[in-house]
Amino acid sequence: MLVFAASDKGGTGRSVTSANLAYQRALTGDHVAYVDFDFGSPTAAAVFDVPGAMRGTEERGLHSYLEGEVAEPARIDVWRQTEHPLLRARPNQSGRLVLFPGDAGGGEFAIGEESLQRCIDLLLRLNGEFDVTVVDLSAGRSYAVDMVLAATAHPRMRNVPFRWLVFHRWTRQHVIAASGLVHADHGIIGGGVERGHDKEALEAAIRFVRAAVPDPESPLWSQGSPAQAAWMQACDEALRRLAAEHAIGDSVVLGIVPLEPILQWREQLITEEDVLATQIANKETLEALEEIARRLTDDAHWGRP
Amino acid sequence: MTDAVFRETAAEPRNRSVPLAHLSLELGHLYMEDFEAGPERLRSHFAEVRPWAEAARAAAAARTGGTRARISTCFLIDDYFTRFSTPAEVVPMLLAQAERAGLSVDYLARESGCAVTGKVPVAEAVAGRIVESPPPGSYGLRPPAAQTGWLANGERSPVARAPQAMKRAVEWQPPKETAARRHSVFLDVELWSDDADGHRTWSCPFLAAVWQLARLGLLRNEGEAVLVPQPHTTAGFPDDWDELPSLLRLNDRADPFAAYRTCSVLPTRFLPVEHAVRVILDQIEVDPGALEQVAERSGRERTPVPDSVADRVSYVYYPGL
Amino acid sequence: MAPRESTRTPRAVLACGEIRTCLLPARQALDIRAAAQLLALRADERALTSERPGLYARSSDTLTGVDCPLPSANGARVRAVGTVAARAALTEGRVLQTSARFHLPATGPDRRRPWGEYLVRPGVVEPLGKLPHEAVAQGVLGGGRTGDLDAGLIAEGLLTRLLRHPLLDQRPPFRSRPTRLRWAALPAAPGEGFRLERFTLAEDELRTVRLRVPEDTPAAGLAALCEDLALHDWLLTTVVRMLDGVRLGTGAARDTGAVVRTLRPAVDHLLHLWMPRARVSPELAALWDPLEERPGFTRQWRTLVQRIRDQLTLHAIPTPHQEVEPVP
Numbered sequence: 001m002l003v004f005a006a007s008d009k010g011g012t013g014r015s016v017t018s019a020n021l022a023y024q025r026a027l028t029g030d031h032v033a034y035v036d037f038d039f040g041s042p043t044a045a046a047v048f049d050v051p052g053a054m055r056g057t058e059e060r061g062l063h064s065y066l067e068g069e070v071a072e073p074a075r076i077d078v079w080r081q082t083e084h085p086l087l088r089a090r091p092n093q094s095g096r097l098v099l100f101p102g103d104a105g106g107g108e109f110a111i112g113e114e115s116l117q118r119c120i121d122l123l124l125r126l127n128g129e130f131d132v133t134v135v136d137l138s139a140g141r142s143y144a145v146d147m148v149l150a151a152t153a154h155p156r157m158r159n160v161p162f163r164w165l166v167f168h169r170w171t172r173q174h175v176i177a178a179s180g181l182v183h184a185d186h187g188i189i190g191g192g193v194e195r196g197h198d199k200e201a202l203e204a205a206i207r208f209v210r211a212a213v214p215d216p217e218s219p220l221w222s223q224g225s226p227a228q229a230a231w232m233q234a235c236d237e238a239l240r241r242l243a244a245e246h247a248i249g250d251s252v253v254l255g256i257v258p259l260e261p262i263l264q265w266r267e268q269l270i271t272e273e274d275v276l277a278t279q280i281a282n283k284e285t286l287e288a289l290e291e292i293a294r295r296l297t298d299d300a301h302w303g304r305p
Numbered sequence: 306m307t308d309a310v311f312r313e314t315a316a317e318p319r320n321r322s323v324p325l326a327h328l329s330l331e332l333g334h335l336y337m338e339d340f341e342a343g344p345e346r347l348r349s350h351f352a353e354v355r356p357w358a359e360a361a362r363a364a365a366a367a368r369t370g371g372t373r374a375r376i377s378t379c380f381l382i383d384d385y386f387t388r389f390s391t392p393a394e395v396v397p398m399l400l401a402q403a404e405r406a407g408l409s410v411d412y413l414a415r416e417s418g419c420a421v422t423g424k425v426p427v428a429e430a431v432a433g434r435i436v437e438s439p440p441p442g443s444y445g446l447r448p449p450a451a452q453t454g455w456l457a458n459g460e461r462s463p464v465a466r467a468p469q470a471m472k473r474a475v476e477w478q479p480p481k482e483t484a485a486r487r488h489s490v491f492l493d494v495e496l497w498s499d500d501a502d503g504h505r506t507w508s509c510p511f512l513a514a515v516w517q518l519a520r521l522g523l524l525r526n527e528g529e530a531v532l533v534p535q536p537h538t539t540a541g542f543p544d545d546w547d548e549l550p551s552l553l554r555l556n557d558r559a560d561p562f563a564a565y566r567t568c569s570v571l572p573t574r575f576l577p578v579e580h581a582v583r584v585i586l587d588q589i590e591v592d593p594g595a596l597e598q599v600a601e602r603s604g605r606e607r608t609p610v611p612d613s614v615a616d617r618v619s620y621v622y623y624p625g626l
Numbered sequence: 627m628a629p630r631e632s633t634r635t636p637r638a639v640l641a642c643g644e645i646r647t648c649l650l651p652a653r654q655a656l657d658i659r660a661a662a663q664l665l666a667l668r669a670d671e672r673a674l675t676s677e678r679p680g681l682y683a684r685s686s687d688t689l690t691g692v693d694c695p696l697p698s699a700n701g702a703r704v705r706a707v708g709t710v711a712a713r714a715a716l717t718e719g720r721v722l723q724t725s726a727r728f729h730l731p732a733t734g735p736d737r738r739r740p741w742g743e744y745l746v747r748p749g750v751v752e753p754l755g756k757l758p759h760e761a762v763a764q765g766v767l768g769g770g771r772t773g774d775l776d777a778g779l780i781a782e783g784l785l786t787r788l789l790r791h792p793l794l795d796q797r798p799p800f801r802s803r804p805t806r807l808r809w810a811a812l813p814a815a816p817g818e819g820f821r822l823e824r825f826t827l828a829e830d831e832l833r834t835v836r837l838r839v840p841e842d843t844p845a846a847g848l849a850a851l852c853e854d855l856a857l858h859d860w861l862l863t864t865v866v867r868m869l870d871g872v873r874l875g876t877g878a879a880r881d882t883g884a885v886v887r888t889l890r891p892a893v894d895h896l897l898h899l900w901m902p903r904a905r906v907s908p909e910l911a912a913l914w915d916p917l918e919e920r921p922g923f924t925r926q927w928r929t930l931v932q933r934i935r936d937q938l939t940l941h942a943i944p945t946p947h948q949e950v951e952p953v954p
Contacts (some may be wrong), residue, residue, distance in 0.1 A: 029871070029873075031801060059772075067446070068446075069446075070446070071446060071447075071779045071782045071783065071786075077830075093873060097869075117790070121786055121789065121790070124651065124789065124796050125789075125804075125826065126651065127796075127797045128648075128651050128796075128801065128802070129801060129802065129803050129804075131801060155792075156790065156796060157796065158796075159795055159796050159797045160796060255851065311678065313676050313677065313678065315674065315676065316674050317674070318674035319675065324793045378799060383644075389650040390778060393838070409879065411797075425670075426669050427668045430668065430669040430670030431670075432948045433667075433668040433670065434668065434670075436709060436745060437691055437693050438691055438741035439690075439691035439693040439694075439707075440693065441693045441694070442692060442693065442694060442773065443692050443693050444692060444694035444695075444773055444775050444776055444779070445690065445693060445694075445726075445775060445776040445777065445778075445779035445780045445783075446776075446779050446783075447922070449782050451885075483741070484740060485743070487660055525670060526670045527672050528671075529842065531670075546650055568914060571749050586742070587740065587741050587742040587745075588741060588742075588745070589745070590689050590709075590745050590748060591745070591746075592670075592671075593748060596746060597720075610744070612743045613740055613742030613743045613745075613746065614742055614745075614746070615742045616742065
């Protein structure tokens, strides 16, 4: 299963959330690849805490691979090479978790036919090796989005299942932008159809993840005045209506990640340890991530809305 | 493992040998424009060829060191790029003009036979044997500069590819001949072109390279010889080029068509084409079994051939008419 | 087998290569005709096929030109020019291998020759000057720097080309990982025969093999031996990982379906492939012996096969506590 993580804007928590989903799947025993197609700012190494392993991959990452400069992209075994003390003790029965980093210092680039073929080669091989492959895509209607739409429409990939997660924050602007990324003329669906995708099948494979959503019930806001609480409640309802009007309502939402203070400070993987022992992260956040990770492959949550 | 009790024929390679002369001497090519210029053109062509053909014979005899040199002559007619007239009209006229100059054509070939002979896609097979000469720094990664349908004798100028965002585009650099001595003579050869329907037209130099390999006895298809001469049994010549065998033996007592070396006598205007032929021949991995047969037999006859296939080919250019 | 290595080839003192082994990404194993079609790399040469003792197809050699420094353990930068030969093989229509190899003479000319002279010696890479063969062998096995001659890239390039073939539906029957095996064969001491000096499991996917062989042993035969080693090492690696991924014991007993789903592909696709030495010449086949002695490749394989059969038998029987479980 390929999972593409997209967002219209930066700052939606796309990278950090999708990295956490990859981590959660690996904990359940799946072999997971995390592919950093965020070409403009390849930073996944920070989330997985593997800066040391990144040294020496500057010229061997995904940029170099797609441009034909190297035959195989660098891979980083997260359990083995992370500097995060908790991750290094690979939990028993967990699957492999492998990061495919971009070139450090790489930038956005136009994709030609040969790069597309190489992208297909890579995705097919990962599909043969890993249970779940999470592909983090540059924000917006980017070259990366273009490339994977073309790749998944290619006859060679006809038998490879894929799903899209579109991340957005819970504000007016983000709701409208996320809907635009998917539904606008040259959005994911329109662009996908232009490249040979079946419209309905593609729609059925797209779900939304609302990230950094403040929960009015949360203790975080319990210090606020009743007026503040009522205002938040009203906003939340207005946003729900807006989302529904823009065809990204509750029926196509795979999950909601609550606003998590530690993720506001630092993009990182949230471990059980962070919730239970040091209590720096909220239980609700971890549960939300676990649930979304589970739903990735649960057909009950996918299909035509 | 050939000494084993159990054998499977499909599991073993095989290779047919072909008879070989010392020299294959080409007396010319015929294109439509030559034909349209009338018999006069052919007459003066053969008159120019005559002394050089004799010189080539003398040189071959000198190399065999006393024993009789086996020499066959051949002539190539273009029926690939343009179809003109009929064999019934062209061939007798051609042979008459050659005879008038005191030359005899042992073998007659059609250029389209270098593209496809019978069911064998000869040109496609040869194209599949191209091994590009590696410029220094080639360490096994697929050459990013490879251009399908083209073959160069060195490194092309880097293509101005759209760089990654915020990176600078590479400045222009000259192309470079790999075997250059100080300065380059860079040549980039078009091997074929495809039209909108996907129909492939092989280029003249590429077919000429196939022609040279045929004359050197180095073409095989699944181990079998390709472009085997057919005897001329009928009285005249057909009205359709397709009914003429790709390679026809006109003289029953001729020495074998294929030879250790070749020599072609051509007007100077063929020089660019033949330069391209050399660039191509220098980058073709010839069937190793065929190569071995030639090396073994020429060695046994004490007329060893140069290792490099391109060096087995020679030319005489006479000034244009 | 073929008389590829010409008599004019100077004496080889080092042969090296690298092999990629992976599961063919197709739902059904290819039959022998489809295998020959997949491996028809050229219009004028068919793939060799063989049906005894198992289905096996092998492509003709393709050449890649190289002109670059050789990897070396002592930092010597010896430039070399020539061709690396690569071929592909498919075993039982299921396991795909690509194998690149070259051999090196002890000395070469001081400057590069015309390219056509290299092409008549397929699979030979000539050093410019003298070859420090021990250091280069060590460099090859240890992996060179970027820009050093890399047979692995050539094997990889051929694999990529084959994996793009339209015959493949890209539906592998189970998840697996490709392996790489690098090998180097150094000259044996005068009078000594063939010896397998070392077989190393390096990182997760890399294996290295170091051989000693009498000078002028054809590289194609050595490559065949190493392809055989790589195939069987891949089988072991793959089946071990398959069993690794299964949660056994009482806690997992409820998920009988998962155990069967995970192990069944081994029975369907792998267990009948074990046939060491099948395509190795008699004098090289003996090099398998030390591996059978320790760690005992075939011994481990038999144990794994038995474990898989036991698990499948066990899960074919319904567990007693499920039968007596009260219905809520």
